[in-house]
Amino acid sequence: MSSFSDIEKMMVEYRRHLHRNPELSFQEEKTSSFIKQVLGEQGVRIEDFGTHHSFAAIVEGSGAGKTYGLRAELDALPITEKSGVDFLSTNPIAMHACGHDMHMAIAIGVTLSLHRQRESLKGRFLAIFESGEETLPGGAQAITQSKLFSLLKPDAMFSIHVLPELEVGKIGVCPGKYMASGDEVYITIDGKGGHAALPHLLTDPVVCAAEIILGLQTLVSRKAPPLIPTVLSFGRVEALGATNIIPDEVSIAGTFRTMDEAWRNEAHRLIQQTATGIAASHGAKCEIEIRKGYPSIYNNPELTLLVKRTATELIGNKNVVDLEPRMTTDDFAYFSNLIPSVFFRVGTGFPNTDNPQLHRPTFNPAEESIGVAHSLLSKILLTLMA
Incomplete structure (x- = not known):
């Protein structure tokens, strides 16, 4: 889109202000x-959820109808831009x-658009601004457990997320299971350290940790149901020894991802069982x-x-x-586990460019996507609330 309406120009200014002034999770005062x-x-109308800095902006239509929600996150990442x-x-220390910042600006614009047309709308709209999405335990669960949410519980929820791999002007959708659960795995191996030239006198936690990392990969290749996406990766290994010193202790940390709750719980049990068994064998x-x-x-x-249908009508x-x-x-x-919801992607990549990925210090989304997302969400919600 080469031009913005007045409200979309305001959204760009809001986005730039928010970008200049980022705050880390649960500090978004x-x-x-x-x-x-x-x-x-x-x-x-503004109402606080009573959970950190999360709040709702509420637009009431003139007639009775359903309630629709749009989530936007408040927090930034601990990255130097x-x-x-x-x-x-x-x-x-934040970016x-x-x-x-894009999500917040779009949610502000959608809220203002609906507020201006509230006399012709039926039902209620909630823009839910969430504190602390980037850091466990996140802010969404506390919102869903709040008194305000139970009083104004939406019949359906929407959320967007920018995607630099997708060119600006495009929208991405995926019905059904879309994103994984995520758990953090921390394992500490206690052995008996000493001189690296005398391993027969030691219980080497480094070798044990290496075997645990490799052994746990069989959970994915041999234990995970083949039709359930599963990832177990370890990105941190800490063994504070030296070339000639075996440490007493090694710690490893990783992440477990999947898309099935029953398998998720079983995998947790198997991680415990496998790691404990390998350690005992050493x-x-x-x-x-x-x-x-x-x-x-x-x-x-x-x-x-x-x-998908609305986006097709709007952008082809x-x-x-x-x-x-x-x-x-x-x-x-x-939200999606509690009420009917959809989380879809908004393309922010510049054409013919190697766009930096999310969570990178050079990340720079195309601002034209703000107008695309605002137009699409406003059209969807105006249709639902007509």
Whole structure:
């Protein structure tokens, strides 16, 4: 889109302000205050969820009808920005490298658009601004357990997420199981260290840890049901020895991802069993902690089809992309597991460019996508609330 309406131009300015002033998870006091001020000055009703800085902006139609929600995240990532834009983050330890500034600006715009047309609408709209999505335990679960959410519980929920792999002007959808659950796995192996030249006198926790890492891969290749996506990866190994010193202890940390709750729980048991068994075979002991993270996201097929059809009408069939499931996580899953929901992607990649990925210090989404997302969400919600 080469031009914006007045409200879309305002959204770009809001996005740039939010980008300049990022705040980390559960610390988004100024971010929430800014959005509350922008919407409150236009007469939008604001209610706090009573959970950190999460709040709702509420638009009431003139007639009875269903309630619809749109989630946007408030928090930034602990990254020093290197994107080179002229509205660079002023916080040296935080950056909106996951596009949450885009999501917030779009949610502000949709809220204002619906608020201006509220007399012709039926039902209720909630823009849910969530604190702490990037850090466990996230903010969504606390919102769903709040008194305000139970009073204003939506009949359907929407969420968007920018995607640099998808060219600006395109929308991506995936019905059914779309994103994985995510759990953190921490294992500490206690052995007996000493001189590296005398291994026969030791219980080597380094060799034990190596075998545990390799042994746990059989959970994916031999224990996981073949039709259930599963990933178990270890990205941290800490053995504080030296070239000639075997340490007493080794710690490893990783992530477990899948899309089935029954298998997820069984896998947790097998991780415990396998690691403990391997450690025992070495004469070592191990402590295992599995921090259960977000569940998997399920996209309601009917809502996904609504998004796809509306996007096709708005931007054309060639710009609506069918996406594959992905093993990343998002705590929007707490909404999608509770009520009919859809989480879809908004293309932010510049054409013919190697666009930096999400969570990179050089991430720089195309702002034209703000207008695409605003137009699509507004059209969907105006149709549902007509």
